[in-house]
Amino acid sequence: DVKVTQSSRYLVKRTGEKVFLECVQDMDHENMFWYRQDPGLGLRLIYFSYDVKMKEKGDIPEGYSVSREKKERFSLILESASTNQTSMYLCASSEGDRQAFFGQGTRLTVV
Amino acid sequence: EDQVTQSPEALRLQEGESSSLNCSYTVSGLRGLFWYRQDPGKGPEFLFTLYSAGEEKEKERLKATLTKKESFLHITAPKPEDSATYLCAVRGGYQKVTFGTGTKLQVIP
Numbered sequence: 349d350v351k352v353t354q355s356s357r358y359l360v361k362r363t364g365e366k367v368f369l370e371c372v373q374d375m376d377h378e379n380m381f382w383y384r385q386d387p388g389l390g391l392r393l394i395y396f397s398y399d400v401k402m403k404e405k406g407d408i409p410e411g412y413s414v415s416r417e418k419k420e421r422f423s424l425i426l427e428s429a430s431t432n433q434t435s436m437y438l439c440a441s442s443e444g445d446r447q448a449f450f451g452q453g454t455r456l457t458v459v
Numbered sequence: 460e461d462q463v464t465q466s467p468e469a470l471r472l473q474e475g476e477s478s479s480l481n482c483s484y485t486v487s488g489l490r491g492l493f494w495y496r497q498d499p500g501k502g503p504e505f506l507f508t509l510y511s512a513g514e515e516k517e518k519e520r521l522k523a524t525l526t527k528k529e530s531f532l533h534i535t536a537p538k539p540e541d542s543a544t545y546l547c548a549v550r551g552g553y554q555k556v557t558f559g560t561g562t563k564l565q566v567i568p
Contacts, residue, residue: 352502379554390560391503391546398554406555438502445490445510448548448556450502 351375354439354451361458367426369454371439377449379442380422382406382414384435385453391438397422429458461486461551465559472537472566480532480562482547491550492530494523496543497561503546506532537566 355370373380379398383391383406393406395414403414411433415423422441426433434457440448464483472478484492491510495503507516509525516523520541522533532545542565548558 381556383558388560391548391558393555393557396554404555440502442554442556445550447491447493447505447508449505450495453500453502455500 352439352441352449352451354437354454356454357452359454359456361426361429361456363430363458365426365429365458367429367456367458369424369426369437369439369456371422371424371441371451372420373422373441373449374420375441375443375449376419377441377443378419379444379448380416381440381442381448382412382422382424383438383440384408384433385438386435394424431458434458461549461555461557463547463549463557463559465545465547465562467562468560469563470565472534472564474538474566474568475536477533477535477537479534480545480547480564482530482532482559483528484530484547484549485528486549486551486557488552489549490552492525493548493550493556494521494530494532495546495548497546498543506545534564537564539566539568542566 381396382394439451442448494506507523544561
């Protein structure tokens with residue numbers, strides 16, 4: 349079974365902190381994604397990566413950056429956390445045009 | 460810009476009462492339409508992929524169909540354990556996957 353693992357299920361951070369969300373996949377997938385999910389807004393794409401060291405902006409990249417130094421790992425960075433970044437963050441991976449597999453999600457609260 | 464619209468937003472069914480969920484989409488060059496199930500507090504769980512108009516996929520009480528403009532998820536004789544939010548997504552060019560806001564299904568015993 350494909351496994352996508354996010355480093356934390358729940359996270360509480362203070363405004364202005366630099367926050368790292370880590371995601372690891374074990375199926376050698378070329379594509380990896382970061383989404384945030386908010387009530388009424390659905391899943392919105394923040395960034396995605398189709399290869400090591402490659403990244404593309406999604407629909408809402410402002411306030412975020414990403415890093416993909418190894419194929420299996422995709423990190424989401426909140427440079428200076430703000431309360432409007434309180435959300436559920438979901439990482440996913442996929443191969444070619446096939447379906448994406450999701451991690452369990454990280455519920456981030458910024459206070 | 461790729462767009463996905465799901466309806467209804469919420470659906471309440473009696474156990475055994477069949478119904479359909481709708482997913483309308485606009486995408487430049489469809490490279491896959493996906494259905495997921497999401498339980499509260501968890502990541503989406505993959506159900507089906509459809510690639511071309513006329514294609515159908517089935518799994519237990521669920522059947523997904525695809526036309527050039529929309530997809531339907533048919534639920535036959537649902538059970539309470541089918542209660543979840545069902546998400547539709549499309550892949551257009553360049554690997555980008557766009558999701559709808561989902562249909563929250565509640566099946567009452």
